Amino acid sequence: MSTPTxxxxxxxxxxxxxxxxxxxxxVYVDCTxxxxxHSRLILSKLGPPAG
Structure with missing residues (x-):
């Protein structure tokens, strides 16, 4: 019996x-x-890191 993928x-x-x-x-936390x-898309909308 095969395992479904x-x-x-x-x-x-x-x-x-x-x-x-x-x-x-x-500042956002993606707990999912x-x-x-989702994290990649959120990061693409943020500005450069503060520093």
Whole structure:
């Protein structure tokens, strides 16, 4: 008997991240971190690191 293969498909990624109204200077914690899709999109909307 074969084991079924599970393939995760991200749905509503853009809609979910857009709903966060991300500010480039904001601080955010993605507690859903799995394969990193949401985190990657959130990071792409942030400004350069402060320092």
């Amino acid at each position: 599970f393939v995760h498909r991200t749905v509503l990624l853009t809609e979910a991240v857009d709903a966060l109204a991300i500010r480039p200077d904001g 971190f799995g394969r990193g899709g």
